[in-house]
Amino acid sequence: xxxIWDGIKEAFRIIGSGDYSVWEIAVRSILVSGSATMIxxxxxxxxxxxxAFNQFPGRNLAFSLVNTGMGLPPVVVGLIVAIxxxxxxxxxxxxxxxxxxxxVVAQTxxxxxxxxxxxxxxxxxxxxxxxxxLYGLGASRLQMLWLVLWEAKLPLLxxxxxxxxxxxxEIGASQMVGGNLAGDTRxxxxxxxxxxxxxxxxxxxxxxxxxxxxxFIVNLILTTVQQQERQS
Amino acid sequence: MTQxxxxxxxxxxxxxxxxxxNVPQLDVLEGEVLAIIGPNGAGKSVLLETLALLQxxxxxQVLFEGQPVAGRQLALRRRMAVVFxxxxxxRRSVADNVALGLRLxxxxxxxxxxxxxxxxxxxxxxxLAKRSAITLSGGEAQRTNLARALALEPxxxxxxxxxxxxxxxxRVELLDDLSAALRETAVTTVFVTHDRGExxxxxxxxxxxxxxxxxxxxxxxAVFAAPADEEVATFVGVETIVAxxxxxxxxxxxxxxxxGQMVEVATDGDPGxxxxxxxxxxxxxxxxxxxHPGPSSARNHLPAVVCRILPAGxxxxxxxxxxxxxxxxxxxxxxxxxxLTGGSRVVASFKATAVHLIPYRGRA
Amino acid sequence: MKRxxxxxxLALLAILMALVMAACGEGEEAPTQTPxxxxxPTQSSQASASPTPVVRGPKDVILATTTSVQDTGLxxxxxxxxxxxxxxxxxxxxxxxxxxxxxxxxxxADVMLVHAPSSEKVLIENGAAIDRRLVAHNYFxxxxxxxxxxxxxxxxxxxxxxxxxxxxxxxxxxxxxxxGTHKKELxxxxxxGVDPKGKAWYEEAGQGxxxxxxxxxxxxxxxxxxxxxxxxxxxxxxxxxIFEADPAFLNVYSVMLVNPEKxxxxxxxxxxxxxxxxxSEKAQQIIGEFGVDKYGEQLFIPDADKxxxxxxxx
Numbered sequence: 063x064x065x066i067w068d069g070i071k072e073a074f075r076i077i078g079s080g081d082y083s084v085w086e087i088a089v090r091s092i093l094v095s096g097s098a099t100m101i102x103x104x105x106x107x108x109x110x111x112x113x114a115f116n117q118f119p120g121r122n123l124a125f126s127l128v129n130t131g132m133g134l135p136p137v138v139v140g141l142i143v144a145i146x147x148x149x150x151x152x153x154x155x156x157x158x159x160x161x162x163x164x165x166v167v168a169q170t171x172x173x174x175x176x177x178x179x180x181x182x183x184x185x186x187x188x189x190x191x192x193x194x195x196l197y198g199l200g201a202s203r204l205q206m207l208w209l210v211l212w213e214a215k216l217p218l219l220x221x222x223x224x225x226x227x228x229x230x231x232e233i234g235a236s237q238m239v240g241g242n243l244a245g246d247t248r249x250x251x252x253x254x255x256x257x258x259x260x261x262x263x264x265x266x267x268x269x270x271x272x273x274x275x276x277x278f279i280v281n282l283i284l285t286t287v288q289q290q291e292r293q294s
Numbered sequence: 295m296t297q298x299x300x301x302x303x304x305x306x307x308x309x310x311x312x313x314x315x316n317v318p319q320l321d322v323l324e325g326e327v328l329a330i331i332g333p334n335g336a337g338k339s340v341l342l343e344t345l346a347l348l349q350x351x352x353x354x355q356v357l358f359e360g361q362p363v364a365g366r367q368l369a370l371r372r373r374m375a376v377v378f379x380x381x382x383x384x385r386r387s388v389a390d391n392v393a394l395g396l397r398l399x400x401x402x403x404x405x406x407x408x409x410x411x412x413x414x415x416x417x418x419x420x421x422l423a424k425r426s427a428i429t430l431s432g433g434e435a436q437r438t439n440l441a442r443a444l445a446l447e448p449x450x451x452x453x454x455x456x457x458x459x460x461x462x463x464x465r466v467e468l469l470d471d472l473s474a475a476l477r478e479t480a481v482t483t484v485f486v487t488h489d490r491g492e493x494x495x496x497x498x499x500x501x502x503x504x505x506x507x508x509x510x511x512x513x514x515x516a517v518f519a520a521p522a523d524e525e526v527a528t529f530v531g532v533e534t535i536v537a538x539x540x541x542x543x544x545x546x547x548x549x550x551x552x553x554g555q556m557v558e559v560a561t562d563g564d565p566g567x568x569x570x571x572x573x574x575x576x577x578x579x580x581x582x583x584x585x586h587p588g589p590s591s592a593r594n595h596l597p598a599v600v601c602r603i604l605p606a607g608x609x610x611x612x613x614x615x616x617x618x619x620x621x622x623x624x625x626x627x628x629x630x631x632x633x634l635t636g637g638s639r640v641v642a643s644f645k646a647t648a649v650h651l652i653p654y655r656g657r658a
Numbered sequence: 659m660k661r662x663x664x665x666x667x668l669a670l671l672a673i674l675m676a677l678v679m680a681a682c683g684e685g686e687e688a689p690t691q692t693p694x695x696x697x698x699p700t701q702s703s704q705a706s707a708s709p710t711p712v713v714r715g716p717k718d719v720i721l722a723t724t725t726s727v728q729d730t731g732l733x734x735x736x737x738x739x740x741x742x743x744x745x746x747x748x749x750x751x752x753x754x755x756x757x758x759x760x761x762x763x764x765x766x767a768d769v770m771l772v773h774a775p776s777s778e779k780v781l782i783e784n785g786a787a788i789d790r791r792l793v794a795h796n797y798f799x800x801x802x803x804x805x806x807x808x809x810x811x812x813x814x815x816x817x818x819x820x821x822x823x824x825x826x827x828x829x830x831x832x833x834x835x836x837x838g839t840h841k842k843e844l845x846x847x848x849x850x851g852v853d854p855k856g857k858a859w860y861e862e863a864g865q866g867x868x869x870x871x872x873x874x875x876x877x878x879x880x881x882x883x884x885x886x887x888x889x890x891x892x893x894x895x896x897x898x899x900i901f902e903a904d905p906a907f908l909n910v911y912s913v914m915l916v917n918p919e920k921x922x923x924x925x926x927x928x929x930x931x932x933x934x935x936x937x938s939e940k941a942q943q944i945i946g947e948f949g950v951d952k953y954g955e956q957l958f959i960p961d962a963d964k965x966x967x968x969x970x971x972x
Contacts, residue, residue, distance in 0.1 A: 150764040150765055150766050150921075191379075192382055195382045198371075198377075198378070199395040200375075200399055201398050241751045243750065244734060259868040260890060261871075261890055261891040
């Protein structure tokens with residue numbers, strides 16, 4: 063229990079002293095995972111609406127694949143992305159390995175199936191005649207997509223929260239493709255693991271607390287938007 | 295000769311192996327209300343969506359003002375408006391819902407506001423303007439739906455069973471309001487329903503769709519009084535359909551032998567031909583058997599026995615045996631006054647002009 | 659109106675992120691700076707000894723090294739000094755020895771700093787690595803429970819201590835991960851003439867030093883550990899030093915360059931600059947002084963002035 067107490071005290075000390083390196087790591091975590099989630103949302107809407115709205119042979123297979131993707135172990139994703147991005151790998155010439163961009167790629171691979179799955183399910187659940195009705199009121203294809211996404215806003219926000227949660231909390235892939243380099247690719251989760259491996263448990267717990275608070279704040283914002291919609 | 299606003303030529307709609315709709319020709323005339331009626335599964339919705347340019351037919355052409363339409367042209371779609379059975383309100387205020395179509399077309403804010411306000415008032419929902427549309431009752435939501443379509447002042451209005459999901463009192467109210475609005479705006483309207491009453495109330499012309507094929511098109515009175523074949527007859531509410539043979543024909547009056555009874559029919563059918571005799575229940579008048587009917591313009595007076603009496607809404611259906619099965623629709627008051635029960639002897643009277651003959655091609 | 663309000667900030671945020679990502683993602687080509695360290699070496703605090711920047715070609719140098727080196731924090735200090743002096747940015751990827759050497763063999767790194775002499779030689783022989791040089795050394799320790807059930811404390815030598823553990827069947831936690839520590843441990847068992855693999859009391863953790871130490875700590879077991887790790891983890895464990903200061907426990911750190919002729923994406927100049935730096939007077943001094951303030955003794959003993967033979971290693 064002392065460890066946890068020490069951790070809490072250390073957390074306050076870090077926040078109070080405005081330790082730059084910790085803030086820098088926290089901001090990077092949000093930016094990397096946030097970008098991955100945004101890209102996943104874009105992909106999720108594209109792929110999710112394609113499979114939700116169209117009948118085609120193998121549609122059920124597509125749904126299964128997306129659902130399987132939701133359960134992909136992050137460390138497996140990390141390994142495969144790393145192999146691709148290593149210099150010895152097919153995409154080595156882009157020199158992306160050990161950069162934040164590589165981490166965005168890996169986290170996108172992890173978050174995209176989650177967001178796509180939720181989005182496809184949400185769109186599938188809309189009234190079957192909704193799109194026809196919107197077309198019947200004179201909507202263009204793009205207008206229809208926008209309106210339909212707006213109608214599905216609540217589950218879409220849930221998709222974003224789930225995707226973000228998956229991205230910001232994973233370690234294995236970020237470690238493997240990022241390398242946990244100080245000032246460059248270190249994020250909260252990899253920093254916590256590093257502190258643990260150094261035997262510095264108090265800083266590890268402090269960082270854990272800060273990470274939890276960060277995740278909580280992001281979800282608070284999204285949930286507030288979601289609930290506002292419900293009331294209006 | 296009124297222009298055809300929308301036309302179908304050789305239109306077929308296939309889904310997978312089955313053919314849902316096959317219409318060689320159908321015209322929707324400018325300014326008319328065309329009711330498309332038929333039993334469930336007849337393909338009415340598919341036909342409507344094809345007319346509304348929401349679906350491309352598998353074969354054939356859709357013509358708008360005489361010009362063939364390629365695909366689901368946005369420009370033409372925006373001159374029409376569609377109303378479906380489920381109101382499908384969007385998650386926003388009622389006013390925003392009603393203005394939606396205008397907003398999609400980029401209409402100026404002022405126009406959006408004015409038209410929305412006008413049509414919300416017309417359909418009696420202006421007090422709900424700021425309410426979230428998803429919290430409305432079924433009737434209020436469908437009013438919003440109608441206002442939403444009419445606010446566009448479309449050249450063609452298409453409705454797919456708009457009242458089927460509503461309860462009776464709401465349906466009656468909305469029918470009145472819609473009827474008034476259609477008369478006022480004189481917009482070309484296509485209106486799908488499985489309810490004969492709605493078709494009678496709103497429609498100028500009726501098209502009967504069964505099994506994907508149009509069996510008859512004509513004015514409402516023509517189709518209901520003179521159905522083209524037995525199936526259509528049954529659907530439009532002719533309840534007495536019996537086989538007979540034309541024995542003689544003189545001066546536009548035929549004698550038709552129906553199971554031994556002679557029925558006088560005003561027609562110009564061929565003597566000796568086999569026919570189906572159609573008689574609407576509303577056209578049968580019952581009187582007590584004892585009374586000797588005085589001279590009247592009804593030429594047929596057949597003795598009959600009451601088999602069954604069934605309620606039919608505010609009225610009563612009496613199933614009779616006059617040597618052949620016959621159905622009469624009478625009021626409850628009449629039922630009481632004549633003290634009719636099963637077994638009562640009556641005289642069933644009907645005019646020669648009330649009978650409709652369909653050439654008999656043999657029962658399936 | 660209300661709904662459009664949050665679209666703006668969201669879109670802005672997305673664009674912002676994309677920009678930041680693009681900026682941070684500039685790998686080895688562009689001379690952009692990472693947030694807190696400026697790239698101009700002329701601002702180095704040691705005005706006397708700093709030459710003008712010697713970066714030729716790509717700025718990033720990928721160093722494959724082991725967790726035991728990284729975890730002490732020595733590498734951070736060395737990399738920071740190196741960057742001030744030369745402008746090269748060392749990307750120290752700390753993985754197990756096995757993976758570090760594998761990275762070298764695939765050309766995924768520019769330079770390696772590891773502590774597994776016989777495995778290092780294999781890479782030199784097959785041409786994957788060149789220019790192997792001695793950097794520093796320290797000693798492994800045998801840690802164990804204060805109760806010392808195997809009586810290893812009183813053994814004559816390190817090898818004898820290991821044999822005593824085997825004979826007693828006392829719980830021993832192995833790294834089990836092909837690391838330098840693991841390889842050393844296996845060679846010790848071999849010299850003692852025994853093979854503990856498969857025995858019930860012999861557990862293979864498959865993790866880094868700190869995590870494995872915790873397991874040994876929780877289970878009151880014996881474990882082979884490097885000195886630097888022990889000193890930094892001491893406060894978290896109750897195990898004591900059972901045996902130390904034996905030549906058999908020697909732990910030698912060497913630096914090797916990945917062969918640029920074999921792999922064309924290798925940053926040969928940067929790698930050589932780093933290796934030269936490690937054996938330079940300045941770095942050797944840093945290495946020698948590292949940890950003395952904190953722990954009261956040296957964590958690493960600098961060896962650039964010696965040969966492998968001096969230390970008794972091939």
